Amino acid sequence: MFAILEARFLAPDIKLLRVRAPRIARKQQAGQFVIVRLHDRGERIPLTIEASDPEAGTISLVVQGVGKTTKLMNRLEVGDAIRDVVGPLGKPSEVRRYGTVVVIGGGVGAAIAYPTAKAMKEAGNHVVSVVGARTAGLVILEEEMRLVSDETHVLTDDGTYGEKGFVTAKLQQWIASGRPIDLVLAIGPVPMMRAVADLTRPHGIKTIVSLNSIMVDGTGMCGGCRVAVGKKNRFACVDGPEFDAHEVDFALLAQRNAMYRAAERRALEEWERHPEKDLEDVRRTCRLAEVHPQVAALAEDGVP
């Protein structure tokens, strides 16, 4: 049981949840993620850790409501709890002094990029961050990014905030102007990461992406998150989630991420008809564990 201590929207449909998880908070490094399960009938989904506070024993998760579980998460408030949070999983970002590091966060990817930008700054890099979003209301973590970056550029696709245009255009501009770039870290939607990789490849600029493949256990046991990297299969959960962007087969990633589209749509539709039921289940499980820990343990083991 992992209590929610803070819950606030960063943008419509994007919520920050600060959760009590002392063991994870103590261990978390930039680039790592957790797997959460909301209630006893819940699925396991990976979420990136935006920040952690080892002294307070908390981690912060940023969740964009896309499918059933993430939309349900966006309904959770302070006082609620998450059934299971496990981590920190995956390999931490390779943080060292590269020189100039461009950190690109597209959409909710900014939440994933933020801890690495921070770590890169602390390691003595000149950090240039680029926060991209579709429209003004969806720009998140701009202030946080500014605090850990030497330069911060905000772009929106529709020009309603910051500069108008795609993050790749900005990157293209710098490359064309001959600006020295030692590392690019691009995190966001698959098409964005792919576009960044295609842009930097001919110039030989080392580029890292963080992959969001479908996972179940997150410990290497199921192989569902396998991605082709340099023609070799790797597991995003234990070998990643960060990989050399120039080696990643993005088409395959997109294909595999679409595997459960029909089921995801159905789960969302059914949930939207009765959203309260799952919310009640989250709360019932929490109450049970609080009041009768032994009974909750029994329920967990499947004893009726």
Place this chain on the structure above:
Amino acid sequence: MNPLKPKERMKIPRQAMPEQHAHERTANFGEVNLGLDAHLARQEALRCLQCAKPICVDTCPVGVKVKEFLDLILAGDYLAAAAKVREDNVLPAITGRVCPQEEQCEGGCVIGKRTAPVAIGYLERFVADYERSVGKFGLPQRAPSTGKRVAVVGSGPAGLTVAGDLVQRGHEATVFEALHEVGGVLVYGIPEFRLPKEIVGQEVENLRRMGVRFETDIVVGRTVTVDELLGEEGYDAVFIATGAGLPQFLDVPGENLNGVYSANEFLTRVNLMRAYRFPEYDEPVYDCRGRDVAVVGGGNTALDGIRTALRLGARNAHLIYRRSETEMPARAEEVKHAREEGVQFMTLTNPVAFLEADEPGWLGAVRCIRMELGEPDDSGRPRPIPVQGSEFVLPLSVAIIAVGTSANPLVQSTTPDLKTRKRGYIEADPETLRTSKRGVFAGGDIVTGGATVILAMGAGRRAARSIDAYLRTGAWQEVVTEPSR
């Protein structure tokens, strides 16, 4: 207790296990075997010759006192019979269901040489189920507390066994599990129709009552390291039983198409995550209804996978195995059940490529090649050799790859002074289960590679003896173990 003369005993036929009919059971996830009733159990127990030197005990990895518990069945004292089993086996309701008895206790049965062996597995299950039905468990007593604490990494059969044995010896045992549910392969791997979750839950609850503590959602190697367990967390010893977790693939073209699963993923979605009840449960699995499904492999996991697909509504269920049926490592009973349920065995066949359907990205067929058997290879089994020009294409929507697993490196890679062998398995003494690191023991699949539930339990038993000796003497170098029973 047995009123019959040996000759009369040998005339009684082996009692058949009542089962759900094949046509019914493929439409549900209920248990296939229904269990013996008291009458059948008595008839079966009467067949035991009560050998002076029972081989069945020697061939059991945990040394269950077979003839004594069968005698208690004949006396009608089923609770005492169950308690007798529990002296050596903390998970009787589980092993009674999933052990390959034909290779172990029943393989050593003397009348098995003449007719059919005594159905020791059925009887073990009978007494364990009886206990559960009356709600009274003959749980072993705990020795006075020693104040020593042991961390057990992994809650599969080896971890549960070592924890159960350690608390009996007066030590404190805490089991760390990476998943949200306790049981390891017993809950994520073995399907409901062979081992109901409720049975595993009950055995775990029994261990809780004996004093074992469980912590879920902890990935040792990530959430906490072995060194931290021995250091700041204050444990006196660590037992690593993380299993052979990583799935192996065939490494043939098309294996990343949507619809190709590792057996681990397919089974975890359906078993642990209850995807067969989607959308009541959130985790999905690809809809198998009316589709052609094949599993690749010949072990118990392969049969579990394909029989699960049948229950999810598969139209055709194929088992593709590169050797012949004789070499299949699966339990005899599973092969029989699978055949009754309509699984089509394509032995001496191997996939060479998975082919894309008209819909881009999705599996549409598999190209296979026929095999023939040659000289024995390193495993002692005849080497399968492709027959040139024998390729053919089989339409397919879902493929389940069940060709084995390898060692999960999470613990090893974060414990620098822990020695590993080839392919990342942990090096441990087979008798004392000590690793290269003081205070750290390891057993089960993470040492041996993929094996059976009962072999992992046997390792857990030996480990408990060895850990107990270490905790009492503090001696690490010399080998201190009690003579095995």
